[in-house]
Amino acid sequence: MTDSTTTANDIDQRIGRIWLGKHIEVITAVLLGVVSCMTAYAGFQAALYDSNMASAYSQAQVLSTQSESLYLEANQTYTQDAQIWNTLNELSVDMDSTDRDLAARAATKYSVLYGDTVTVEFDGAIQRALAASAAKGGEYVDPL
Incomplete structure (x- = not known):
């Protein structure tokens, strides 16, 4: 009886080995196919991500x-406006001079400089600064 039990176990093991032996190539091929599909999908996603990045x-x-x-454009405009404003202030001081010749030349330079170089935006800032200065009783308000 022991022999028949051992023989039955041997038969079961042989059948299992034979089935696995016959199908191992198919199982391996399926697993390799799944792995290669996953690898291709990962590569596809990486390419999409790389393209988006x-x-x-x-x-x-x-x-x-x-x-x-x-x-840089704004900085250049600010620097130019500051230089123009300083020159206009110097000319306005000269316009108040007791020397009539100097005052006349300064007034001419002031009007030419103001008309030629002051932009619409800067003119608006100057007008607002002058209005604010008048509202504060003559206290200086910088238009820049």
């Missing part, structure tokens, strides 16, 4: 360049 980086560089350009 490159596009976003390029757009960020363009925006950064534009903002730097606008900053």
Whole structure:
């Protein structure tokens, strides 16, 4: 009886080994197929992500360049307006001079400089500063 039990276990093991032996190549092929599909999908997602990142980086560089350009333009305008304002102040002091010749030349220079170099925006700032100065009883208000 022991022999028949052992023989039955041997038969079960052989059948299992034979089934696994016959199907191991199919199982391996299926697993390799699943793994290769997962690898391809991961590569596809990485390519999409890389493409999106490159596009976003390029757009960020363009925006950064534009903002730097606008900053430099604003800084240049501010510097130019400050220089013009200082010159206009010097000429207005000369216009109040007791020397009539100096006052006349300063008035001419002031009107030419104001008409030729003061922008509409800067003129608005000057007018607002003058109005604020008058409202504060003559206290100086900087238009810049």
